[in-house]
Amino acid sequence: MEGKLVLYLEIHQLAKRNLTVSQIAKQFKISRTTVYKYLEMSFEEALHQFEECKTRKKKLDVHLDWIVAWLEEYPHLSAAQIKDWLLEKFPNLEIGDSTVRLYVQEVREKYQIEKTTQIRQYEAVQQQPMGKQMQVDWGETKQKTVSKREIKLYFIAFVLAHSRHKYMEWQVRPFTTRDAIRCHEKAFHFYGGMPNEIVYDQDHLLSVSENAGDLILTTDFQSYVKERNFRVHLCRKADPESKGMIENVVKFIKGNFADSRVFKDIDDWNERALQWLKRTGNHNVHYTTKKRPAEVLLLEKQHLQPVSSLLSIESMNESSISRNVMKDNTVRFESNRYSVPIGTYKAKGNNQVFIEITGSNDRQLIIRNSKNGEVIAKHAVSKEKGILIKNRNHGRDRSKGIEALKNGLLSAFENEEAAKVYIEKVLEKYPRYRRDHLEIFRLVSINDSTWLDKALEKCIQENIYSANDFKDVVHYLKKQSQQEPLFSIAGESRPINKADIPVETRPLSTYTSILGGDVS
Structure with a gap:
């Protein structure tokens, strides 16, 4: 306490002699922050604070001897290094960075241990020759x-x-x-x-x-x-x-x-x-x-030495490079976008494809659905930057109109008349997304044709008019058939409650994000 009070008085004396904060800090080997703090204190505040410091125990006081010894032997040590050494010697010690930093700063000021900087000597290196x-x-x-x-x-x-x-x-x-x-x-x-x-x-x-x-x-x-x-x-x-x-x-x-x-x-x-x-x-x-x-x-x-376009090590071992399909059904390569067939991108699931480069002068980009799988796209590699290279066959087949798609779909139902009325109501409900809904109906008819008419009957009965909800009903019926019979013990058909069918509510934007298109 006495030492800090003497330091306080000497700092104020030097300040009265118009010495700068930097000069005072250098003379006493303390930080400028400490000089500022002491200059802003009144004598009564200093007495009160120093008295508190004298009676208050600090967490690192029990390790003071170690810290002083380390700093005296290695004055360049940082607070972070001191903390690391403490944790190495006392593994159960729990202490924060700021606590160690402030404590080390106080130890340096109290014991007049100025931090030194280790200067490493470097030798000037000659400029390397071109291409070396x-x-x-x-x-x-x-x-x-x-x-x-x-x-x-x-x-x-x-x-x-x-x-x-x-x-x-x-x-x-x-x-x-x-x-x-x-x-x-x-x-x-x-x-x-x-x-x-x-x-x-x-x-x-x-x-x-x-x-x-x-x-x-x-x-x-x-x-x-x-x-x-x-x-x-x-x-x-x-x-x-x-x-x-x-x-x-x-x-x-x-x-x-x-x-x-x-x-x-x-x-x-x-x-x-x-x-x-x-x-x-x-x-x-x-x-x-x-x-x-x-x-x-x-x-x-x-x-520089010229290099060939393709290494044998690449052609023999893992020459494919993985890429992710973007939402617009493109793959990025060398700052350009290359198209893949519409529908390759999936809103949920894996969108990884694999690309290979063939040729030397006229390079070809080959895109596969797996490392050694089916080729889904081929493009000539462009030398330009920031452009879209698109195969016209990768877009939607717009030669088929809405009516053609709808008529082709109806043949999948046994009750074509009921299906026609149902699908018309769905298209009236979602006029901007007619093609997207028809595409969902088409995929369901291909993958789960057995359940089309039962799902149609249930959707009409429950007033459900949406291609996505229709698909959910099909999946529900299919799952129920695999888990339990559709008939009760008495032999009567057990009705399916609408609440039993897990129909997911989707925003309209989901349809375009899934199928990537607008209505024509």
């Missing part, structure tokens, strides 16, 4: 989504050492070695060639271990390096002399592109990442080179 080296690293961020939730994203970043030209790709899951290989290929395509050497840290995706300088790579990556024939250099993690360029790129991506950006979906995110690279990442003048990376790349590109 690329550096690669991985990173991750947490982003807010459009639905106000939080999602973890993962990215791989590339930078050419001479031009400082950057590339990145993002995923919603951690990277595998196969993902890394695929992204390397996309980076080479992005740059228009490949360097002689690629620098990595000792990442588990690529390197199993270092054995006296002999690299042992994962099997997939070893095959990839052998076929592409570039030199691999592994360095220690967080080693700025070996791979400081890419570490700065990772920080730049996190702090500039990803910071406060709202996530919609991964395809949109990757497209915006490419736009950011063009607009900012590779356009702004680099701090060290004083040049724009995009302009220097035009020269460095001439020194």
Whole structure:
């Protein structure tokens, strides 16, 4: 208490001599915040507060000796490191970050332990020749989504050492070695060639271990390096002399592109990442080179090694790349949208398809419903950006009018006259969605034709007029037939109450979101 009171008095004396807050803080080796706090106190307030501090016990007082000893031996230690050391020595200790930070600050002031900064000596690195080296690293961020939730994203970043030209790709899951290989290929395509050497840290995706300088790579990556024939250099993690360029790129991506950006979906995110690279990442003048990376790349590109369009490792092993079908029944590839047949997108369920690229000069995009499944679409890969490539056969067959669809549907019912009246009432109730309702009726007639007339009878009886509700009644009747008989013990038919039928209430917009179309 006496020591703090003396400090209080000396601070006020120096302030009267017109010393600045910074000068006072430096003289007493305390923070400027503490100087401000003492200057704002009256003498009576200081006496009261110091008296309270003298009698009040603090949670970390029992560990004071340890903390003082650590700080005296290692003055550069941060409060976070002190907390980590405390938890290592006392595993059951429960303490907050701010509590440790304030306590360490008080200990430094009380025992006059000034925090020192460890200065690491660096050696200037010569500018890399054009086309010689690329550096690669991985990173991750947490982003807010459009639905106000939080999602973890993962990215791989590339930078050419001479031009400082950057590339990145993002995923919603951690990277595998196969993902890394695929992204390397996309980076080479992005740059228009490949360097002689690629620098990595000792990442588990690529390197199993270092054995006296002999690299042992994962099997997939070893095959990839052998076929592409570039030199691999592994360095220690967080080693700025070996791979400081890419570490700065990772920080730049996190702090500039990803910071406060709202996530919609991964395809949109990757497209915006490419736009950011063009607009900012590779356009702004680099701090060290004083040049724009995009302009220097035009020269460095001439020194990169040309690469073939397709690797044998890709054609033999997992050459397919998964993509999600968008609501407009398209698949994104290289900043363009490619159509798939109408109805491929499902409002609920799996919308994953697999794409392959064939050919070298005239590349073809092949889209399959599973990795080795049926081909659902083929397109010539466009060299343009931001356009829709659509096969006219992938739209609705508009050659069939409403009447043709309706007449074709009626033949599925035994009681065609009752079906005609029922369907007419449904179409009158939903005039804007006639084609969508007819399509639902058509699918039910194909998948569950046995139950059409029974469902028709029940819907008319219960005054239910909707294709979706009709489908629910069919499913209910089908389920009931599998679970229990439709007749009572007395042999009389057991009636089905309307309340028993789980008819889901849907907004009108659901119909267009399911079938992706409007009425013609």
